Amino acid sequence: MKPKAADKLATGIIVFFALLIVAVLLGMLGFILFRGLSHISWDFLTSEPQTIREGGGIGPQLFNSLYLLILTMIITIPLGLGAGIYMAEYAKPNKLTDAIRLIVEVLSSFPSIVVGLFGLLVVVQQFDFGFSLFSGAIVLTIFNMPLMVRVTEQAFRSVPKEQKEAGLAMGLSKWKIITSILFPVALPIIVTGTILAAGRVFGEAAALLFTAGMTTPHINFSDWNPLHHNSPLNPFRPAETLAVHIWKVNSEGLAPDAAQIAAGASAVLVILVLIFNLLARWLGRALYRKFTSIK
Amino acid sequence: MKSNQDTPLLLRKHRTEEWIGRGYTTICVLFLIVIIISIVYFVATKGISTFAINNVSLSDFLFGSTWSPDDNKFGALPFIYGSFLTSLLAAVIASPLSVCAALFMTEIVPSWGKKLLQPVIELLAGIPSVVYGFIGLSILVPFMRDTFPGQGIGVAAGAIVLSIMILPTITSIATDALGALPRNLKEASYGLGATRWQTIYGVIIPTVLPSILTGVVLGMARAFGEALAVQMVIGNAPHIPTSLFESASTLTSVITLNMSNTVMGSVQNNALWSMAMILMLMTFVFVFVVRLLERRHKL
Numbered sequence: 001m002k003p004k005a006a007d008k009l010a011t012g013i014i015v016f017f018a019l020l021i022v023a024v025l026l027g028m029l030g031f032i033l034f035r036g037l038s039h040i041s042w043d044f045l046t047s048e049p050q051t052i053r054e055g056g057g058i059g060p061q062l063f064n065s066l067y068l069l070i071l072t073m074i075i076t077i078p079l080g081l082g083a084g085i086y087m088a089e090y091a092k093p094n095k096l097t098d099a100i101r102l103i104v105e106v107l108s109s110f111p112s113i114v115v116g117l118f119g120l121l122v123v124v125q126q127f128d129f130g131f132s133l134f135s136g137a138i139v140l141t142i143f144n145m146p147l148m149v150r151v152t153e154q155a156f157r158s159v160p161k162e163q164k165e166a167g168l169a170m171g172l173s174k175w176k177i178i179t180s181i182l183f184p185v186a187l188p189i190i191v192t193g194t195i196l197a198a199g200r201v202f203g204e205a206a207a208l209l210f211t212a213g214m215t216t217p218h219i220n221f222s223d224w225n226p227l228h229h230n231s232p233l234n235p236f237r238p239a240e241t242l243a244v245h246i247w248k249v250n251s252e253g254l255a256p257d258a259a260q261i262a263a264g265a266s267a268v269l270v271i272l273v274l275i276f277n278l279l280a281r282w283l284g285r286a287l288y289r290k291f292t293s294i295k
Numbered sequence: 296m297k298s299n300q301d302t303p304l305l306l307r308k309h310r311t312e313e314w315i316g317r318g319y320t321t322i323c324v325l326f327l328i329v330i331i332i333s334i335v336y337f338v339a340t341k342g343i344s345t346f347a348i349n350n351v352s353l354s355d356f357l358f359g360s361t362w363s364p365d366d367n368k369f370g371a372l373p374f375i376y377g378s379f380l381t382s383l384l385a386a387v388i389a390s391p392l393s394v395c396a397a398l399f400m401t402e403i404v405p406s407w408g409k410k411l412l413q414p415v416i417e418l419l420a421g422i423p424s425v426v427y428g429f430i431g432l433s434i435l436v437p438f439m440r441d442t443f444p445g446q447g448i449g450v451a452a453g454a455i456v457l458s459i460m461i462l463p464t465i466t467s468i469a470t471d472a473l474g475a476l477p478r479n480l481k482e483a484s485y486g487l488g489a490t491r492w493q494t495i496y497g498v499i500i501p502t503v504l505p506s507i508l509t510g511v512v513l514g515m516a517r518a519f520g521e522a523l524a525v526q527m528v529i530g531n532a533p534h535i536p537t538s539l540f541e542s543a544s545t546l547t548s549v550i551t552l553n554m555s556n557t558v559m560g561s562v563q564n565n566a567l568w569s570m571a572m573i574l575m576l577m578t579f580v581f582v583f584v585v586r587l588l589e590r591r592h593k594l
Contacts, residue, residue, distance in 0.1 A: 010495070
């Protein structure tokens with residue numbers, strides 16, 4: 001083949017494959033939204049699921065997902081920030097730091113199901129927290145820590161050196177510099193990364209099967225005392241999240257409208273993830289403008 | 296005590312702040328270290344107990360092809376085989392697609408290719424794995440059933456679902472590598488009269504190959520550990536498949552399905568932990584290979 005013809009052919013193939021990927025995504029999104037949106041109603045979003053009858057909703061599951069997200073972030077953010085700051089500001093370039101870096105890398109590549117099994121063995125059984133939101137939050141924290149650490153470290157390293165040196169020249173302590181000079185500048189990147197990490201919590205199911213459980217007890221939505229047994233806010237009750245519910249409906253759903261429920265729940269999940277992605281970008285940009293006064 | 300009183304107030308405040316900062320961040324890092332050590336310790340002790348306490352022979356476990364807990368046969372080969380087969384196939388499908396996507400963004404239409412494909416790739420990365428499983432079950436499986444022999448579920452369906460899931464991983468790493476390529480390499484090639492395709496396969500691809508391979512290995516690692524999406528479309532038959540359109544199982548799918556149905560401490564349960572240990576060991580292998588590739592790239 002002539003080089004020119006080969007060039008044309010290869011370009012054609014590359015463009016075809018690239019457009020194929022776009023088509024696959026659009027096809028999947030279209031399918032989910034087309035099949036799912038028609039099933040979404042206020043009733044579907046708020047009512048309890050049915051085991052064998054038609055017309056079950058996803059109310060408790062949706063609440064569980066959101067609440068678990070909040071619980072997870074309450075534990076993840078302080079720990080992730082701390083470890084990230086250590087890596088960026090305190091760690092010396094030596095063997096120990098290399099080892100910690102390796103640990104973060106290994107932890108981020110662990111299959112989520114292995115982390116879930118660890119949670120089952122240690123948090124659920126050894127520490128006897130049972131299948132609960134708390135156990136789920138711990139496992140998701142382990143799952144999200146590497147991302148948080150990496151994002152925080154990156155954010156702190158991106159701050160211009162001069163700002164830190166100016167702080168040192170003023171005679172501030174290192175911790176003071178970190179909290180009042182570096183942190184505000186690093187915040188936009190940290191916020192974006194945190195929201196993206198939160199989006200991952202939403203979709204995760206494998207790690208939650210054996211930690212947050214596959215069932216939700218009856219929840220009394222009029223009782224908001226976290227210490228009460230049936231309260232939605234009780235962190236020590238089992239909780240099936242939206243993603244786990246989709247899996248369960250698909251693999252062992254007995255309701256006649258199982259396929260529609262799965263489609264509706266998937267649409268809700270995908271829309272939430274989309275919102276999170278857009279929110280991450282928008283908030284990151286808005287904060288960046290606010291702190292750097294760049295128009 | 297005396298020296299403490301002599302130091303100026305500001306300096307003392309300094310020291311306390313220093314202590315708080317250093318202490319807090321160190322505790323956070325220690326948490327990470329404790330977590331990883333305990334994961335490795337607990338999974339390994341549980342995994343080894345199949346062989347140490349229940350006296351299942353290691354070679355029977357690794358190379359036995361019959362999984363029949365009722366007859367005391369714990370051959371995990373079908374699952375190990377299924378995991379390797381699906382993730383390898385997924386990488387084979389996804390790698391060319393990803394490289395094409397990366398080339399599209401950086402070489403073919405650098406002006407608007409990135410604007411089109413970057414959000415697409417990010418969205419693909421954001422879609423939860425259960426949703427992939429659900430789409431696979433409702434579109435891919437019926438399609439496979441109509442087009443190919445068999446029930447539609449099976450290794451091929453699992454590999455295709457996985458390939459879409461690992462596409463973003465490989466694409467983003469390949470795109471970064473292509474973007475970081477020095478301009479003069481390409482310009483020298485064009486200056487010699489090479490066409491764009493000749494430049495791509497003669498200069499660009501060989502230069503960024505280690506990075507692309509890093510992406511492929513990371514993608515395979517993700518495919519190897521993915522549980523629910525695969526479990527939903529692979530069929531979960533506990534035997535070695537003879538064709539790609541036959542139902543099979545992976546390590547993750549077997550653990551997902553059986554962990555809650557077995558009693559903690561029983562031989563069958565311990566065998567599942569041994570499979571989790573294999574998943575963990577493979578993670579180490581993948582990380583090691585990635586590090587090896589990165590080191591070669593630096594030289």
